[in-house]
Amino acid sequence: MPTDAFEDELMQAFFDSLINFLFAGWNVVLELFQLLGDGVLLGLLAWIVFWTFAVNWVKFREMLLNGGCVALLLIGLGAVLVWANIAPPAGGQHNLLGLEVSNYIGKTMYVTALYCIMFLCGSVQLSGFCAGCCQFEEDEAESHAASH
Numbered sequence: 001m002p003t004d005a006f007e008d009e010l011m012q013a014f015f016d017s018l019i020n021f022l023f024a025g026w027n028v029v030l031e032l033f034q035l036l037g038d039g040v041l042l043g044l045l046a047w048i049v050f051w052t053f054a055v056n057w058v059k060f061r062e063m064l065l066n067g068g069c070v071a072l073l074l075i076g077l078g079a080v081l082v083w084a085n086i087a088p089p090a091g092g093q094h095n096l097l098g099l100e101v102s103n104y105i106g107k108t109m110y111v112t113a114l115y116c117i118m119f120l121c122g123s124v125q126l127s128g129f130c131a132g133c134c135q136f137e138e139d140e141a142e143s144h145a146a147s148h
Contacts, residue, residue, distance in 0.1 A: 051118045056136040061122070080111050084103045084104045
């Protein structure tokens with residue numbers, strides 16, 4: 001029967017593909033653990049968790065719209081300047097996305113990427129995607145007359 005041989009070939013090809021898929025997944029897990037050993041992935045994960053779950057983006061957005069974006073830009077500029085002076089790369093240049101850029105440009109790209117991740121976390125929270133996890137208690141503000 002030719003159909004039995006075809007089915008056996010098909011099943012063998014399926015199992016070979018499944019094994020290759022599992023090996024590829026295992027290689028991804030090993031690479032992630034290597035990044036965890038370097039501390040890069042753990043720090044990035046902490047950054048994402050903080051800006052997604054620990055910040056009340058409704059209030060933070062209001063603060064940014066009332067002029068806080070200038071302070072945020074100055075904090076980023078200060079971070080770039082301090083980070084570039086404290087930890088210059090080996091050889092004096094960063095290799096980012098196939099480009100060799102100077103120390104200050106490289107650090108600016110890193111800080112900009114962190115800010116983009118921060119704002120993406122805020123947009124996720126503001127969209128209501130994690131509304132069950134992000135419920136902030138509102139502090140009752142004192143009336144202005146009570147302090148006099």
